[in-house]
Amino acid sequence: MNTIPEDSINTGVGESASSAELRFENLYRTLRSRICLLDYEPGTRLSEVALAKEFGVSRTPIRRVLGRLELEGLVEIRHGVGTQVTEIDFNYLCDVYELRMELASQLGLMSPLPPTEDLLQRVQATLDRASVVAEAASPRRLFAQVNIEFFEALMELIGNRALREVLVMLFYRSSRMWPFLMREDVIAMEAELFCNExxxxxxxIESGQLVALGNLRRRHIAMALQRLKLMSAENGRVA
Structure with missing residues (x-):
């Protein structure tokens, strides 16, 4: 069982507020990851009681996490019904992708941060993991994981906090489209395209061309959206 001490979520009991918030953030990230990797598929009902038992906390921090996930469009809380993972609204998520595409070009324009050696190593690590996606036991899941890791690394280049917050929210809102739509027969091709990106x-990054990097991100998001639309039309999973 994952054990998160209750006083690590509810501040003021033998732990600083900052430490409690860090533990809350870890709980939030865990549930967000499960949703985005389809461990919790669209429509899955999430039980506050079961989650509280799993993580060793009261229902109060679980309710707080679920409220945050609802604001980000990943769950829906209905009075008298409970909490469910939101369905994939493909048309809406295409709009999200288009907005991400326009904002991506701002990466090198709005208070960009200088890349560090650690950042380069993290991006290189995503390339190493992406290169073995096709041979993985769960290729679709690994692809989705590496996609998240790559995105998170690039967010370290953005100094404008408001831009970073919006990009993070939009990314996680739309990230389920890949594991949801991608068929087994296109995984190898998509992994190679990802490696090239x-x-x-x-x-x-190595040459410090962050404006060009923003334009590259915009172009790849646009091309990815076109491929996702094609996948949707071919497999009929999303109306």
Whole structure:
């Protein structure tokens, strides 16, 4: 069982507020990851009681986490019904992708931060993991994981906090589209395209061309959206 001491979530009992918030953030990230990796599929009902038992906390912090996830469009809380993971609204998520595409170009324009050696190592690590996606035991899941890791690494280049917050929210709202739509027969091709994107990204980071990196991100998001639309039309999973 995952054990998060209750006083680590509810502040003021033998622990600083900052430490309690860190533990709350870890709980939030765990549940968000499960939703985005489809461990909790669309429509799954989430029990506050079961989650509180799993993580060793009261229902209060669980309710708080679920409220945050609802604001981000990942769950829906209905009075008298409970909490459910939201369904995939493909048309709406296409709108999200288009907004992400327009904002991506701001990466190198709005208070960009200088890349560090640690950042380059993290991006290189995503390339190493992406290169073995096709041979993985669960390729679709690994692809989704690496996609998240790559995105999180790039967020370290954004100094404008408001832009970063919006990009993070939009990314996680739409990230389920890949594991939800991607068929087994296209995983190898998508993984290779992803590897090429990461290689280009590394080159631009190493040369300090962050404006060009923002334009690269915009272009790849646009191309990814077109491929997702094609997948949706071909497999009929989303209306």
């Amino acid at each position: 990461i290689r280009e990204t590394i080159q631009l």
